[in-house]
Amino acid sequence: MEAIKQVRYHVVEASxxxxxxxxxxxxxxxxxxxRPGDRRLVVxxxxxxxxxxxxxxxxxxxxGITVTLLPLRADExxxxxxxxxxxxxxMNDFGIDRRREPVIAIGGGVLLDVVGLAASLYRRGTPYIRIPTxxxxxxxxxxxxxxxxxxxxxxxxxxTYAPAVATFVDRSFLSTLDARHLANGLAEILKMALIKSAELFGLLEDFGPLLIEDRFQGSTPALETAARRIVSEAIHLMLEELQPNLWEQCLERCVDxxxxxxxxxxxxxxxxxxHGEAVTVDMALTTVLGRMRGDVTEHQAQRVLALMDRLRLPLWTDVLARPGILDGALADTVRHRDGQQRLPLPVGIGHHRFVNDVTPEELNAALRELDAARRRTGQDIGPVAGLVGAGEAA
Ligand SMILES: NC(=O)c1ccc[n+]([C@@H]2O[C@H](COP(=O)([O-])OP(=O)(O)OC[C@H]3O[C@@H](n4cnc5c(N)ncnc54)[C@H](O)[C@@H]3O)[C@@H](O)[C@H]2O)c1
Known part of the structure; x- marks a missing residue:
């Protein structure tokens, strides 16, 4: 038999x-x-x-909404x-009516992922609403x-794959988020810029550091416009990529x-x-890979690494120096991507292509080059044990 499941969910801008x-x-x-008189479980x-x-x-x-509040400590x-x-x-205690009483999740990515998973399992699927913070x-x-x-x-x-009924996007929550977590989110925005939008990259260069200081609250008209454009463009680009491949049947996903x-x-x-910091280290490494392959110019690579640094994101972690770490990571990803690397690599700024032929030698060379580059940006966090040639490269 064959059946088709229609999916629809809303992402609502909601200042x-x-x-x-x-x-x-x-x-x-x-x-x-x-409606007034309704009740909701709010996690x-x-x-x-x-x-x-x-x-x-x-x-x-x-x-007039009666709320049962479940506060949960939620971090990685x-x-x-x-x-x-x-x-x-x-949900059991509340006695949820799964047809009419969507659970409301208010929190960061961890809280949203956890509530989404619980809701998708509860009675094989209970609706939920996301309010990211x-x-x-x-x-x-x-x-x-x-x-x-x-x-x-x-x-x-x-x-699981389980769309929320709706997500309400309200930047006011960011007023209490610390700089490190703001930069962490900017890493995912930078990802979209690097593979899909030179324009978004330019906005991040012009406004990224200022928006961290302003916590995306738009305290001047210019900062308000920049914050709104950057957040909505990042969401728009993400939805545009997700929509034709929501269930990830195509394993070549540039959002990877x-x-x-x-x-x-x-x-x-x-x-x-x-999370975003680890993603940045990956992007720094693959920017260098792209440069070594001639897909990214030296100038472009420098702009990318410099922006990461200005956004207070790390280009490096000492974990990279553990022998075989990248080969193991790549092998794990290959398993996850049905036997092929399907590795998105940057082409210039704002474009990408997929490759399947990255070798351990190439990764090692990229590591050495990245180590040298991060030292040039001043992100020198001590000697890197175990990385052959790192000293010379610096
Ligand atoms: N499902 C997906 O498609 C998807 C996509 C990206 C990331 N994720 C997941 O999201 C998680 C990362 O999310 P995150 O970066 O939001 O981390 P997080 O949920 O751990 O939140 C970060 C910290 O900020 C606190 N916090 C939340 N909102 C706050 C606010 N408004 N003011 C002050 N503090 C606040 C949290 O308590 C937490 O300590 C990862 O586990 C990642 O796997 C999922």
Whole structure:
């Protein structure tokens, strides 16, 4: 037999979502109306609850929505199965009506991934709504359809494809996010720029560091325009890539750029590197690979590495110096991509192509060149044990 499942979800730009008089959450998405008298289970990142919980609770009260709040500590170090069962227990206790009572998830990528996974498993699929509160959440974790938790050494090893009914994108949450996590989100935006949009790259060069300082709050008209354009363009580019290949049947995905070596790097470096930081190290390495192959000019490579540095993102981690780390990471990715590398590599700035012929020797040469480059940018974090020739290259 053959059956087709139609998928539709909404990504709604929603500034001031929890301003008392905003009606976006109530009627901004036709597929998930919220009316006075309704009740909802709201799972919220406990940090977000501390920082924004009061205004969120006040909002629901004001609109006559009865809310059961489940604050959960949610960060990478606890992104495990136990957290999923915590949400499932709360759904059980709440006695969710899975036809009419979508769970509302408010938090960063970890919280959204965990609630998404729990909701997709509960009674084989319960609707949920995402309200991202980190930049990674706004432009990435809140936009796609993947859910997941880590298992063993495997990053997001357990997960499902489960679109939320809607995501409400509200930059005001970023006002309390620290610079490191803002840069972490800018890494995913940079990814989209590098493979798809020279224009977005230019915006990041002009405004990226300023937006970190301003926490994307638009305190001047120029910063407001830049923040809005950068966030919406990143989301738009991401959706454009996801839509024709939502279930990832085609394994050549340019949005996998920066995600070939980074899953291993991130897990090996835990808790040193955040997700976007590991992605940046991968992108720095593949920028150098692109330069060595003649697809990226020296000048372009320098611009890319310099922007990473200005966005306070790392070009390097000492994990890279562990023997065989990249070969192992590539082998793992090849397994994941049905036996081929399908490695997206940059072509200039804003374009890409896929290759299948990266060798251990080429990776080692790229590592040495990257090590030299990061030292030139001043990202010198001490001698790199085990990297043959690193000293000379520097
Ligand atoms: N499903 C997907 O398609 C997808 C895409 C990208 C990333 N992800 C996942 O997202 C995760 C990373 O997400 P993240 O970077 O949001 O990390 P995170 O969820 O761990 O949040 C980062 C930290 O910020 C805190 N926080 C959240 N919102 C805040 C706010 N408004 N103010 C102050 N602090 C706040 C959190 O408590 C946490 O300590 C990774 O696990 C990654 O695998 C998933």
């Amino acid at each position: 001031g979502l929890f301003e008392p008089d905003s009606t976006l959450l109530l009627s901004g998405c036709a597929d998930a109306p919220l 919220i990142d406990s940090t977000v609850d501390e920082l924004h919980g009061e205004r969120i609770t006040r909002y629901f009260d004001h609109h 170090s606890v992104k495990r199965w136990d957290l999923v069962t915590d949400v499932v227990d709360a 980190t930049l990674v959440g706004l432009v990435d974790a809140g936009v796609g359809v993947k859910t997941g938790v880590n298992y063993g050494q495997g990053k997001n090893r357990l997960g 750029y920066g995600h070939t070596f980074s899953p291993t790097i991130e897990m090996e470096a835990l808790p040193e590197l955040l």
